[in-house]
Amino acid sequence: MRLFNNYRAFLGKELMENLRTKKFLVMICVFLSFAMTSPLLTRFMGEFLAFMLPGEDEMAMAMANAMGTPTWVDSYIQIYGNLGQIGAITVLLLFMGIILREKRSGTADLVFTKGLQPSAFVLAKFTMAGILILITVIASVLIGYIYTLVLFEYGGNLGHVFLGGLVFGVFMLMMLAIIMLCSAIARSTAISAVLGFFAFFFFIVLSAIPVIGVFTPGTLMAGSPIEITLGHTPDRFIIAFISTILITVLSLLAATKVTATRQM
Amino acid sequence: MKNAVETQNLTKQYKTTLAVDNINISVPEGCTCGFLGKNGAGKTTTLKMLVGLNKPTKGSISIMGEAQRYGHQGTKSFGYLPDVPNFYGYMTAPEFLDLSGKLCGIPKTTRKERIQSLLKKVGLDKTRTRIAGFSRGMKQRLGIAQAMINHPPVIFLDEPISALDPIGRRDVAEIIRSLENTTVILSTHILADVEHSCDYVLIIEKGKILAQDYLVNLKQKHASNTSKIRFLQESDAQKFAQKAIESKLSVEVVNPVEMLIRAEARAAIGILHTHGLAFESLANHTPTLEDIFYEVIQ
Numbered sequence: 001m002r003l004f005n006n007y008r009a010f011l012g013k014e015l016m017e018n019l020r021t022k023k024f025l026v027m028i029c030v031f032l033s034f035a036m037t038s039p040l041l042t043r044f045m046g047e048f049l050a051f052m053l054p055g056e057d058e059m060a061m062a063m064a065n066a067m068g069t070p071t072w073v074d075s076y077i078q079i080y081g082n083l084g085q086i087g088a089i090t091v092l093l094l095f096m097g098i099i100l101r102e103k104r105s106g107t108a109d110l111v112f113t114k115g116l117q118p119s120a121f122v123l124a125k126f127t128m129a130g131i132l133i134l135i136t137v138i139a140s141v142l143i144g145y146i147y148t149l150v151l152f153e154y155g156g157n158l159g160h161v162f163l164g165g166l167v168f169g170v171f172m173l174m175m176l177a178i179i180m181l182c183s184a185i186a187r188s189t190a191i192s193a194v195l196g197f198f199a200f201f202f203f204i205v206l207s208a209i210p211v212i213g214v215f216t217p218g219t220l221m222a223g224s225p226i227e228i229t230l231g232h233t234p235d236r237f238i239i240a241f242i243s244t245i246l247i248t249v250l251s252l253l254a255a256t257k258v259t260a261t262r263q264m
Numbered sequence: 265m266k267n268a269v270e271t272q273n274l275t276k277q278y279k280t281t282l283a284v285d286n287i288n289i290s291v292p293e294g295c296t297c298g299f300l301g302k303n304g305a306g307k308t309t310t311l312k313m314l315v316g317l318n319k320p321t322k323g324s325i326s327i328m329g330e331a332q333r334y335g336h337q338g339t340k341s342f343g344y345l346p347d348v349p350n351f352y353g354y355m356t357a358p359e360f361l362d363l364s365g366k367l368c369g370i371p372k373t374t375r376k377e378r379i380q381s382l383l384k385k386v387g388l389d390k391t392r393t394r395i396a397g398f399s400r401g402m403k404q405r406l407g408i409a410q411a412m413i414n415h416p417p418v419i420f421l422d423e424p425i426s427a428l429d430p431i432g433r434r435d436v437a438e439i440i441r442s443l444e445n446t447t448v449i450l451s452t453h454i455l456a457d458v459e460h461s462c463d464y465v466l467i468i469e470k471g472k473i474l475a476q477d478y479l480v481n482l483k484q485k486h487a488s489n490t491s492k493i494r495f496l497q498e499s500d501a502q503k504f505a506q507k508a509i510e511s512k513l514s515v516e517v518v519n520p521v522e523m524l525i526r527a528e529a530r531a532a533i534g535i536l537h538t539h540g541l542a543f544e545s546l547a548n549h550t551p552t553l554e555d556i557f558y559e560v561i562q
Contacts, residue, residue: 002369005366005369006366006367009363009366009367010363010367012363012366013352013355013363016352016354016355016359017352017354020354021354105350106346106348106349106350107350107351107352109317109344109346110344110346110349110350110351110364110410111363111364111367112316112317113315113316113317113340113342113343113344114340114364114367114368114413114414115340115367115368115369116367118335260335261319261335
């Protein structure tokens with residue numbers, strides 16, 4: 001009961017922190033701007049190339065032709081491509097000091113000596129940041145859906161689009177858990193950021209390995225959201241999904257252990 | 265009298281440094297204890313072990329009769345103010361105290377009232393700005409308020425006044441003096457603050473406890489060996505100093521006609537009598553905490 005009460009109290013503090021320090025605002029602005037610009041860029045790539053290459057109309061036309069006529073699927077490929085890279089880096093930059101900063105500044109000492117358990121500390125941070133990330137991802141994907149619908153006259157099945165976004169969000173939650181572990185282990189924010197970046201890079205590389213790559217968490221960011229948006233749910237996705245959840249849970253447990261035992 | 269804080273063989277060994285060396289502390293309930301030591305003597309490490317933030321290499325800790333274990337977050341019977349208190353800058357003082365109260369499990373009804381009374385006590389009741397805009401003194405006062413949020417019987421304050429300006433020091437010292445029915449352990453290297461605010465003293469040096477007792481007892485203990493002599497003439501004072509040194513007695517000149525002799529009064533009288541030196545007064549000297557501190561650490 002005490003654990004739950006402390007968790008709830010700290011959750012409120014985390015909500016206040018994310019709102020007042022503008023972390024949530026920064027995150028939603030970055031994600032939404034890419035969700036809005038991606039369908040536009042896909043739809044008007046030909047015109048965009050002509051604008052970027054003045055006096056080179058033939059070359060611009062040739063490049064546009066080589067890419068073919070963009071479709072609503074291309075719009076989602078562009079959305080997830082951008083969100084996967086820029087979004088993940090934004091999450092990394094915003095949350096790389098999520099545990100470390102509190103331990104270094106001594107604010108963690110104040111709450112721990114009030115009886116806050118390290119597990120409640122880590123879990124409340126993960127819950128609030130996770131909720132805000134999920135809201136941001138879903139809002140971005142839905143904005144992307146509206147833009148795709150307007151620009152391509154078809155945006156896919158809304159339920160599938162939503163599910164695709166949710167799967168992408170689950171990958172981002174795993175990244176958040178790994179970033180939290182890095183933040184608990186590292187002794188400086190820079191090291192935490194480097195560790196988090198390598199973890200992100202590792203999963204991207206892993207997902208590109210033939211045969212096994214499709215079973216790894218990286219596929220939840222790269223391929224699966226598009227397939228689910230198209231209405232397909234491949235069997236291999238289940239394994240990737242389970243492995244993602246497993247890594248998330250293990251990262252959180254490890255972050256809790258390190259937070260409880262590491263003395264600054 | 266019961267002890268509020270007790271340790272047995274408390275030790276903290278870092279890789280190559282023995283920060284705290286087998287210390288046994290007994291702080292009686294209800295006293296205000298000055299925890300004295302030079303910078304790096306082991307005060308903060310000891311306090312961090314006492315409040316469960318540092319893991320002791322060996323030894324045991326008991327606060328209000330309850331054994332403290334590292335990493336075990338139970339109902340806390342103490343409040344703690346770290347040496348450099350940092351708060352969530354985006355919160356206001358009442359919001360931070362509300363969070364502290366929630367974490368201590370104080371019900372909503374009593375929490376609000378308690379926060380108001382604490383803010384008034386530390387002089388922050390009219391402050392509306394966020395903590396990020398607080399001065400160092402305001403942060404220390406908020407730190408004391410958060411340490412008292414759950415009415416703990418023991419409060420640990422790590423260097424609460426060292427970094428403050430004279431007015432801030434006076435304000436915080438007054439708050440500390442006003443704490444009733446609470447055992448306060450106040451770590452500092454400013455001896456005057458302890459002399460004014462504390463009735464019990466712990467002196468630590470190189471990780472070892474060199475003295476622990478009530479201040480009045482320490483003064484009595486150290487007074488018995490020091491006499492203060494005031495002479496009528498400078499020449500007598502100079503001659504006395506010379507003869508005392510020849511007799512291998514330790515002499516400290518206070519001013520041209522006044523000096524402290526670290527020996528029993530009988531020894532001083534012997535010299536005065538033998539050499540026919542005239543003096544105005546001779547009395548047992550009550551040492552200041554500063555005298556005791558230097559004597560102990562030397």
